Structure formats: structure tokens, C-alpha cells
Amino acid sequence: MARYALRRLLIAIPTLLAISFIIFALLDLAPSDPTANLPLTIPPEVREKIRLSLGLGEPFVVRYFKWLEQFMINEPLNVLEQWTGWTIGDSENRLRVLSWATRSPVTDLIVERLPQTLWVVGMSYVIAVLIAVPIGVISAYRQYSLFDQIGTFISMLGFSIPTFFTGLLLIVIFSVWLGWLPSIYDTTHVVRDWDSFVFQVKQMLMPTMVLALANASQISRFMRASMLDNLNQDYVRTARAKGLRERVVVLVHVLRNSLIPVVTVIALGVPTIFGGAIITEQIFRVNGIGQLLIIGIEGADIPLVQTLTFIFAILIVVFNLIADLIYGMLDPRIRYD
């Protein structure tokens, strides 16, 4: 298993390098201009100077290797220095990946936004999994029962209604009509005591629920389908014939085997937590990673978009590996050595 993991990690390096080149080249070749969103009152000569000051005058290859060095070497060193307090080399003059719009280091922006994204999107994912797995299990075990019908109905709703609609609907009901919940997330809020904790729960409630509904409906469908596949297998009949209790049959034998495809879905969904929920973050102004990406795209802030998309690529590669390793733990038949 360790050898397998190591081999996979080594393969990941050329994969990521190739991805980094494709991302860089795609974004670089796409027609965009960081000065496009400025007011037209700023004359073209000044715009040209701004572009030059952003380093756009240099050739493509130079910019690619510069970015690669900044991202792969300088930024990790910086993070290391910040965590440990050491000084490694000439840290004062080390070039960092600077965002064009804010002129500040991209990693600092990401670190600043991670907490709210992890809280809101991560919490919604946890809630989604906690809701979806039992619903999927019960729906499958009591197929075509009333519970199954209602569960199917709700998950179809969650599947088919986009979050920008459910989000707005909740805002209109709970913020405009009832006035119970805030429609705008306050990222500066600090939890100090009971009251501020209640406020935090209140402001997280709507975005979390909107996302949890969308995620849970997907996962519960996978869970149900996978359970149904397994419930009719021979080993289940054997287990029952051996006189095992129904609880043990369903929750130990069937559930464990059914989890394999669901784990893939859940694990591959984890990178999207870090990616943030672009639409939901925008609606509730959670202003996390997803909103950062959208602003970067709108403002043609290429270094920011390149760095974010590349981080997503790394996360996807890593979680693919993790999903593969969890297979081995869930199903002893799967061996990698």
C-alpha cells in the first residue's frame, strides 16, 4: 500500500506540471485585459503603462517559469517561514505571486478567505453527508415506501432547482418577509460569547442549508442506488440464512459494501469545498474562495485565477489518491501491492 501510494505521488508530479502549463497557457492566451474594467476616462497611454507595470511586456515563457518558481518554491517557503518563524535565505526580496487587482500576495488572499469557505461550505458538506447516508439507506431498504417516495421527491427538487433560486427564495422568505435571518454574511464577525455564537449560527444557516440540500440530494441518490445493488446479492441471503440479525446484515454487510462508490463521490466532492461555492457565496456574500475566483475572472486578474485553479487541480489529484486508498480499507479484496 505504501509503495502504491508513493508511486501514485510520483506520477502526480508530471501530471501537475502538465496541468500547470495548460492552465497558464489557456489563461494567458485567452483574450482579456486587466485594465478593461477601468473607467473609460483613463486614457489609453496610462492603461498601457499599467499593463507594463504588471509585467505583461515580458514573453510568455519567461512569465510561465517565473510564476512556476514563485508558486512552487517561493510561496511554500513563505508559508513555512510564517508557521515556524525561521528565516530561509533572502526572504525580504523573494518574489511572491501578486494579484493584479489588489497588488497583494495571492496566498495571503486565499488564507484570509479559507475560514469562511471552510465553515460554510465544509459545514454544508458535513451536514449533507450526515443527512444523505441515512436517507439513502432507509430509502433503499424500504424501497417504494412513503419515506422513499418523499425522499426521492425532495432529492429531485434539490437536484433540479439551482442554488441561485433556492438561495433567493430563502432570502425573500426569511430576510425580507419574516426578518429572522441576515441576508448578508458578515465575515468580520467574531464569536466571543453565546449571543455572538447565535448570530454566527443565524448567518450560516441559509447558505449552509442551500448547499446542503443540493449536495445531500446527490449523495443520497448514490447511496440508495448502491444499497439497492447490494441488497439483492447472494452474500446478503447467505448472511440472513446464517441467522444474523437484520441490523447486522444491513448496517455491517450491505452498508460497508455499498459505501465504496459513495466514498468516491464524497471524496471527489471534497476539493469543491475548498473551491468554494461560487454562486451561493455570491448570493449571501460569504466572500470566500469561490467569490475570489469569480472576481479574479471578471477583473482579468490572471495570476489569481491561475493560482486558484492550479490549487484546485492539486486538490483533485490528491483526493483521487485518497479515494483509491480508502477503497483498500473498505474492501479487503482490493490490494494494490
Add this chain to the structure above:
Amino acid sequence: MTPLRRLLVASVACAAMTATAAQAQRGADGQLNIIYWQAPSTMNPFLSGGTKEVEASSMVIEPLASYDNDGNIVPRLAVELPTVENGGVSADLTSITWKLKPGVKWSDGSDFTAEDAVFTWKYCTAPDGGCAQSSYFEGVANMEAVDPLTLKITFAEPKPFPYTALVGAESPIIQKKQFENCMGAKAPECTQQNFNPIGTGPFVVKEFRANDVITLEANPNYREADKPRFQTVLFKGGGDAASAARSVLETGEFDYAWNLQIEPEVLERMEGAGKGKLVSAFATSVERILINFTNPDPALGPDARSVYKDDGSNAHPILNDIRVRKALSLAIDRPLLNDLGYGKTGRPVCNVLPGPDIYASTANDACLVQDIEAAKALLDEAGWAPGSDGVRVKDGRRLSLLYQTSTNSVRQSFQSLIKQWWAEIGVETELRNISASVFFGGDPASPDTFQKFYADVEMYTNNFSGVDPEAYMADWRCDAIPGPATQWQGSNINRYCNPDYDALSKKMASTAALADRAELAKAMNDMLMQDYVLLPLIHRSGTSAHSVTLAGVKMNDWDSELWNIADWHRAK
């Protein structure tokens, strides 16, 4: 305690008490919540140039003078406005001397001096700095601090309108001590300074989160002891215009929302909730259709397509005829466009220079009335005869136009309405919309920018900052025509070239008296309008909303909307 000491202690206590009495006014109204649906990315307007950054930073850093809500220049850090009459502007118009208000302090407690102003000029004009506001310092030959409270600006040549450098929210003064080591190429590396500028304004940045939220608190060293009335400001960004409007007008979570360009009926319904009200101010933004005077035929090579030729050999085959241009204008129902797209936040307009009032012409107001029949008659007269499918034909050429603009729902509905009207007079229109970041982007390699103008007509909004139209009206001079030789840079997007117009523009550059300048500007506007170089459609306002509990807002489209935030307070 000796009597003397007792007296001293008492007087100190007294002083402390009067100080707190004055302090009681400042910050007495608690927190102000502002929402800008586009979040500021930095607090240094010299490094960004975007409206959102300029407005956010205007709470912290200030210019020598600002524009008030009527477009008048009012002194801010200066004692008075220098003029030729009071001796502040030299008789030959080559220098201006500003007297600074004494006793003004930066938020860190140090004195504000003319040295800071001189430094700001050096900072913004430093090579490799990419300063977004450097056009404000154009023509400035030198700036010197005659004494700590006197700033002398010398111009390279006579400047009839000398109030550009360090006037208005886009040209504020930054502190020398703070930015001294951030000149030129080092400017972007000074993140701490760029996010937390020290200023003379009513508020100080407490925490800046780029593209998200800014928290500010009252500047303890602000020059007016009883202001600002709010102790803290929460300046939230992100989302979209409609939900920003909702947070003020319907849920009341925020006190002020900026730039609410949304469907008029949606806005009116929200305002009906009674929690807030809309405020609009009109400055110089005009949505217009530009006519291409050169031939944009795709069959032409890159050196000829939409390229102006002096000998007139590359003139537009259809639009070079003024009768066609006039017919296109006559067919448009501007009031209807306004009702559908803008409502109270706009008004139909017939001038490309709609303000300030002294510059606004009334000679072209007839354009407000749609006249399809007259338009048809003009096209008949020009020799365009209706073809079998209703589209006019002349010498085997169909009267067919490509009409491009940026992607934006209001613009697309304007396009389809205008296409319909033009079809009624026998003009076939092909519509095209291009993502704003490409259309307004200056990439010389892209065929889709508004500068390249690879279309017959195009539509967008333009305006000018400040109140003086000289530079704006100079946009249509022959030497400003963009082309391959200038990397498609140049402000004369129409490729209009008229020696008479150039002569007026030159004359304005050397005329100082305001009344004469106004006459010239009007004449230039009328020349553009009566030649149908561009078809103005809508005079757009800046529209924001504030809560009914917030008082003191004076909506201003000439300067930052937050120009008088020091005076904002809770309505009692």
C-alpha cells in the same frame, strides 16, 4: 496639595472635560453600514483606477479640493480656490499656488504639509509605477513646497483650467512618510501601505480585506472636532446590484448601497417597502451609438479595415452620407428606451456633452421625437430604394449594418428595439454583443475591442471626470484617430475628422474665460450632433439608495459619492 497644584489639576480636568464634550459629538451615531456590490481591491486609488477603489479611499485620503453635488469646485485641504482674480493663478496661466489649511493633521498625528502634495506628484509620475491617475498630472512641469502651507504647481504651458492635479477624489494626497519607500516599481510590493493608507479624511482603515470588507473608524485627528458623526464604518462588498438594493430598501440591514443599475420597475417596487429611498445625480455619462466613418469591411486587410485614410479613400460606403446617419437617429424613440431601461435613473438626451449646465446645449432637443416618416424620406432622397424584402438597396448594395456592444441585459434590449425601428425604415441590422472585458479591453491583437471598431455602429457609455470638458471634447480631433500605427490607441473612436472641429478644440485649449469656454464647448457639441457623428441616447445618473434613518447624504456624480461622509448622521 498646594493651591497652585490644585489649580493645575483642576484646569487639566477641565480641559479633559471639554475635550470629551467635543468627542461626544464625534462618533455619537455608532456604526454606518455601506454596501458596494463591487468590492474594492485596494485602498490606493493610484494603483487601481476603478471607481470602487476611488470611492472607498475617499473616506480616508483627500484632495486639495472636491466637486460638490452641483459640480462646483470646493476647497477641502486648501483655504480657498486659487483664481486669477485672487492671485492664486498667475496671469499667464502657467502656475497655480494653493494655500493649505493650517493645523490639518494626518491620522497618525503628524502635520500635513505641502511636501506631502509634492510627494504625491512624484509618486504618481515615477517611471514603472503604472499609476492609474497619471493623466491628472499631465502638463505639470514642477511642484514645489514654497513653505509648509504653500504649494506651487508650474505647468509646461499655459493651462486655462488648472484644477486637475490634486483635485477630485481620483487625485488625492498620500502621506510622504508612509509611501516614501514605495515609489515606482516597488509600489505593488507595499501591500501594508496600499491597504492601510494614512489620511487626513474623516475615517481610518482598521482592517482591510481585499475584495470583501473594510472596517473603518473615526479619525481621532480629523480637523473638525465634532465630525464624523459615525464611530465605525462597515464597508461590505460583493454580490450583485439587486441584492445590494434589497439589503437597504427591503431588509434594512445596510444604510447605503451604491450604483443600483437595475430594471426600473424592480427598484420602484423595492422602494415601496418604505425602509429606504433612492437618490440619483446626473453628471456626464451618456449612453451613445457611435458611427464608424471608415470602412469596416472584413474583406479589407488589417491595414485598411476600419483605418482612416487622409485622402478619404477608405470612407464608410453607407454611413459617410449624413442623410443615412440622420435617418438612423430619427428612427429612434429615446423616451421609450429610457422608460424601459432606466426609468428614474436616466433621461433621454440629445447631446454628447450633457453637463455641467453651462455647457449643455439646447440646439438639438428635436431628437427626442421619433419620426419614422422623415427618416424614410431622407433615405429615399439619398437614393436608397426599398428592395423586395423591405431592406433598402442602392447600386446593388443592401442597407445592412453590424451593430455591436458589450454584453449587458439593458444593452441587448436596446439593441433589439433599435433593430426593430431601423427595420421599419428599411435598414437591416445584424446584432453582436461582446464580453465587456474583451470589448473594453485594450488588447491590440483582439478584433473585438471597441477601439478597433470592426462594425458599422457600436454602443456604450462614456463620460469625463471632473467638470471641465476640454480634454473630453478633444477626443474627436483628427490626430486622436486610432489605427494600426498607434496600436489602436486613440480616443476618436468614430474616426471623424473635421478641420473646423479641430480649430474649435485648439481655440478652447487657449481660452481661459469660463463663458467663452462654455460657448466653444457648446459649439463643438452642436457640430458633433448636427453632423450625426454619434447618436446620444440616455443621460445616465449615478443611482444609490440610503436608509430612511440615514441623513446628510448629498448624492454626487461629479466626485466620490462619499464626498461628504463626514456630515452623514442618523436621522432623529
